Amino acid sequence: MPVSDLQGMLSGMEPTLHVEPYVYLIFSNESPPSFPLLGPGGRAIIPFAQIAEDEEGTTLIVRRAEAEALNRRPDFVARRITLKVHSALQGVGLTAAVSARLTQLGISCNVIAAGRHDHLFVDVERGEDALEALRRLSQEAREG
Incomplete structure (x- = not known):
């Protein structure tokens, strides 16, 4: 209850x-992520959270190891x-x-x-x- x-x-x-x-990854509207995000070996990366803002872009919250697999520097x-x-x-x-x-x-x-x-x-x-x-x-x- x-x-x-x-x-x-x-x-x-x-x-x-x-x-x-965990890390925050911020993608501007000029370079939005394509889904599904794939890591090494084609394994899908499932974000803990995904927030699509009206004008600024998309923020993903993922485990740090997954961000490293994407070669993304965390924000x-x-x-x-x-x-x-x-x-x-x-x-x-x-x-x-x-x-x-x-x-x-x-x-x-x-x-x-x-x-x-x-x-x-x-x-x-x-x-x-x-x-x-x-x-x-x-x-x-x-x-x-």
Whole structure:
């Protein structure tokens, strides 16, 4: 069942840091990617996310190893943190609370909300710091 109250979302977020780095690849409208993207041996590369902006082009978020296979220089290298709470899409305040906490530590955060969980992309060098900050935030919410 989706959680929509802020206290419940924060206390149940169970942040998980993924081991493998991800990268943002930005393709301008002059050179959009052709799909499917193929890596070595013709293996399809499936992006974690693909965002087509109205005028600026397409951004892909892929694992760093896949970006290297495409011979693309990343625009941003990140660690992905998944918030395991099944947050309701209409829930209010989770992104703001998480962003505020990471802002206090000078950690950039790019958020993608999926149907069940939120995924945060933080600077590759600050992944562990972000994870610890989010664990503390969740603990504080549980303590009340």
